[in-house]
Amino acid sequence: MINPAGIVFDAYGTLLDxxxxxxxxxxxFPGFGSALSDLWRRRQLEYSWLRSLMxxxxxxxxxxxxxxxxALAALELKPSEDDRTALLRSYLTLAPFPEVPAAxxxxxxxxxxxxxxxxxxxLEPALTYAGVRDQLQAxxxxxxxxxFKPAPQVYALAVVHLGCAPHEALFVSSNGWDIAGAAxxxxxxxxxxxxxxxxxxxxxxxxxxxxxxxxxxxxxxTDDA
Amino acid sequence: MINPAGIVFDAYGTLLDxxxxxxxxxxxFPGFGSALSDLWRRRQLEYSWLRSLMxxxxxxxxxxxxxxxxALAALELKPSEDDRTALLRSYLTLAPFPEVPAAxxxxxxxxxxxxxxxxxxxLEPALTYAGVRDQLQAxxxxxxxxxFKPAPQVYALAVVHLGCAPHEALFVSSNGWDIAGAAxxxxxxxxxxxxxxxxxxxxxxxxxxxxxxxxxxxxxxTDDA
Numbered sequence: 001m002i003n004p005a006g007i008v009f010d011a012y013g014t015l016l017d018x019x020x021x022x023x024x025x026x027x028x029f030p031g032f033g034s035a036l037s038d039l040w041r042r043r044q045l046e047y048s049w050l051r052s053l054m055x056x057x058x059x060x061x062x063x064x065x066x067x068x069x070x071a072l073a074a075l076e077l078k079p080s081e082d083d084r085t086a087l088l089r090s091y092l093t094l095a096p097f098p099e100v101p102a103a104x105x106x107x108x109x110x111x112x113x114x115x116x117x118x119x120x121x122x123l124e125p126a127l128t129y130a131g132v133r134d135q136l137q138a139x140x141x142x143x144x145x146x147x148f149k150p151a152p153q154v155y156a157l158a159v160v161h162l163g164c165a166p167h168e169a170l171f172v173s174s175n176g177w178d179i180a181g182a183a184x185x186x187x188x189x190x191x192x193x194x195x196x197x198x199x200x201x202x203x204x205x206x207x208x209x210x211x212x213x214x215x216x217x218x219x220x221x222t223d224d225a
Numbered sequence: 226m227i228n229p230a231g232i233v234f235d236a237y238g239t240l241l242d243x244x245x246x247x248x249x250x251x252x253x254f255p256g257f258g259s260a261l262s263d264l265w266r267r268r269q270l271e272y273s274w275l276r277s278l279m280x281x282x283x284x285x286x287x288x289x290x291x292x293x294x295x296a297l298a299a300l301e302l303k304p305s306e307d308d309r310t311a312l313l314r315s316y317l318t319l320a321p322f323p324e325v326p327a328a329x330x331x332x333x334x335x336x337x338x339x340x341x342x343x344x345x346x347x348l349e350p351a352l353t354y355a356g357v358r359d360q361l362q363a364x365x366x367x368x369x370x371x372x373f374k375p376a377p378q379v380y381a382l383a384v385v386h387l388g389c390a391p392h393e394a395l396f397v398s399s400n401g402w403d404i405a406g407a408a409x410x411x412x413x414x415x416x417x418x419x420x421x422x423x424x425x426x427x428x429x430x431x432x433x434x435x436x437x438x439x440x441x442x443x444x445x446x447t448d449d450a
């Protein structure tokens with residue numbers, strides 16, 4: 001897999017650091033920053049899977065707000081309307097992981113896309129704020145198919161856009177379950193395992209595992225040079 | 226909703242106490258009982274949702290084993306083959322919640338079914354061990370449709386069996402997301418909220434909320450008497 005027709009990146013947790021919400025969670029609810037941020041993120045993912053299975057899709061900003069409301073209630077935190085607005089707005093100002101901007105630039109020989117659960121209204125400002133929007137030729141949202149990852153039709157959006165077969169594209173995500181969905185669809189996969197997490201046991205394996213995007217650049221760009 | 230055509234019970238967490246696996250988790254891995262049991266259960270559910278969305282169904286015993294393997298690895302525990310077998314077998318000897326056997330007997334004026342993610346090979350011995358199999362007129366497994374809850378076709382199994390419309394059956398579960406799936410399908414719902422958990426934010430509400438099955442008996446049987 002030296003020369004993919006395109007490199008397709010997940011956004012949240014892969015390019016953009018969702019744990020950076022812990023800072024504002026901590027500022028608003030001292031002592032609860034990590035617990036609130038972690039539970040919020042986990043329920044956000046779970047609600048995206050559950051609503052997809054139920055056939056009750058809503059966009060990711062709604063899922064994100066619903067998950068926040070659950071997490072606040074579970075931790076018995078009482079937000080003001082200002083707290084709630086500030087927490088939700090933090091998804092528009094997520095920090096990129098440190099190596100991401102330079103790594104995307106170094107991959108300029110390839111078409112680079114984002115394929116994300118986020119709506120365009122969430123993704124465009126967030127990727128612009130993170131300083132990486134200009135490095136991407138397209139930002140594809142699941143809103144085009146009305147179901148969340150890891151449903152196969154989401155991954156199909158990438159190959160439709162690239163005009164290639166699944167085995168000609170490379171999908172990169174830090175979410176093990178997202179890698180499993182992409183591999184099940186037939187994409188080449190690179191799991192960005194930043195935290196040394198164990199493999200998700202979903203019956204499919206990532207082809208490549210790297211610790212950060214710089215390592216992927218080393219694999220793709222050195223081989224090409 | 227005084228006289229349902231049938232009462233449809235979830236099994237795991239509703240009739241059978243999955244947290245009773247914590248005892249054997251603790252016996253095998255001292256100090257890790259709750260952490261292992263909790264992570265195992267959460268991944269078990271998540272894998273059922275993810276595999277359903279990926280179109281990669283396997284039965285619940287496989288999902289349960291895969292989730293256990295992830296949880297053990299995440300906690301850096303090294304099981305022997307005997308540990309692993311003992312932990313998986315604990316799903317066949319779950320304790321019923323204390324009020325469940327008597328409550329099911331008191332509901333004998335109604336047709337009582339189980340509708341569960343478990344395979345029949347898991348459910349039949351577990352419900353027999355718990356002493357409640359004789360109180361149930363049918364045990365319906367998602368294996369008949371090859372997808373897990375909360376996909377609508379699972380809940381359809383219950384109304385097919387009962388030969389009634391969705392709004393004529395009552396679904397009872399302690400899992401808030403399962404209640405949301407049943408409500409989205411059109412069943413009457415009773416959320417058995419044993420732990421005082423906050424409502425899951427999935428866009429649908431339970432019609433009834435009770436703290437245990439005895440409370441439901443009081444509502445259904447007293448009204449009928």
